[in-house]
Amino acid sequence: MAHLNAYASKDALASALLAFIVERQSHAINRHDRFQVAVSGGSLPSILAQALLSEEAEGQIVWDKWQIFFADERAVPLDDEDSNFGLLKKELLDKLPEGTPQPTVVPIDTDYLDDTQELADQYEQALVRYFAPRDSVLKPIFDLLLLGCGPDGHTCSLFPGHELLRENDAWVAPIEDSPKPPPKRITLTLPVIKHAIKAVFVATGAGKQEILKQIFGDPEGGLPCTLVNHVLEDKVTWFVDYPAVEGVVYHKKSLL
Numbered sequence: 329m330a331h332l333n334a335y336a337s338k339d340a341l342a343s344a345l346l347a348f349i350v351e352r353q354s355h356a357i358n359r360h361d362r363f364q365v366a367v368s369g370g371s372l373p374s375i376l377a378q379a380l381l382s383e384e385a386e387g388q389i390v391w392d393k394w395q396i397f398f399a400d401e402r403a404v405p406l407d408d409e410d411s412n413f414g415l416l417k418k419e420l421l422d423k424l425p426e427g428t429p430q431p432t433v434v435p436i437d438t439d440y441l442d443d444t445q446e447l448a449d450q451y452e453q454a455l456v457r458y459f460a461p462r463d464s465v466l467k468p469i470f471d472l473l474l475l476g477c478g479p480d481g482h483t484c485s486l487f488p489g490h491e492l493l494r495e496n497d498a499w500v501a502p503i504e505d506s507p508k509p510p511p512k513r514i515t516l517t518l519p520v521i522k523h524a525i526k527a528v529f530v531a532t533g534a535g536k537q538e539i540l541k542q543i544f545g546d547p548e549g550g551l552p553c554t555l556v557n558h559v560l561e562d563k564v565t566w567f568v569d570y571p572a573v574e575g576v577v578y579h580k581k582s583l584l
């Protein structure tokens with residue numbers, strides 16, 4: 329069962345998210361001397377920045393041990409306003425204090441923007457280089473997935489009812505018909521998500537309330553976020569604010 333933690337303010341949420349990330353960072357560095365995370369776009373990078381650039385975070389983040397990958401990415405140039413890399417750069421990476429030892433960041437290879445299958449394959453090859461040789465058994469094991477939840481219940485670029493939810497081989501898959509623009513993207517797949525050590529969802533604002541009621545009201549449902557809860561069970565922690573969680577009935581809900 330996923331954990332659902334609700335906070336009275338975004339500040340309280342950011343502070344709790346920071347503590348969680350710092351704990352996972354220590355665990356990962358002890359395990360393999362690096363911290364391999366996958367990050368979503370959308371509303372996530374700004375909350376992540378609020379947590380990681382706060383005064384409270386000073387001295388706690390070992391940036392040069394971080395390897396940052398993208399949970400999904402749009403098939404656009406890295407400086408396009410739709411780029412998830414571009415968003416993370418603007419919200420977080422460009423704001424790291426001068427002199428900060430830099431994290432490793434692994435964006436898509438924009439030489440392949442015209443061919444989303446090749447774009448996905450190239451990103452999968454990048455994962456192979458950082459994680460493990462690809463065979464039918466091994467999967468990359470992310471230390472932490474930092475995920476968003478769309479108002480329709482999508483996460484990464486896995487959309488409700490889409491055939492990609494049935495992908496069981498590729499680590500990274502292309503999508504050409506994303507219902508949310510832009511249509512062409514690549515995404516981590518459920519088999520990769522399933523192997524992560526931990527995952528976090530961040531969802532804030534009343535606009536997420538109805539979908540959270542569905543996700544937690546019907547844990548056997550087929551929404552992408554529900555499927556992540558299902559495959560990772562108690563390895564998933566939701567960080568939400570009160571407006572997002574109002575009316576959500578769930579026995580593992582903590583109001584903090």
Ligand SMILES: O=C1O[C@H](COP(=O)(O)O)[C@@H](O)[C@H](O)[C@H]1O
Pocket residue numbers: 367368369370371372399400401412475476477478479482483484485508
């Ligand atoms: O298109 C996307 O949307 C989701 C959700 O975004 P949000 O703004 O509702 O938080 C995001 O997690 C994903 O990475 C992004 O490509």
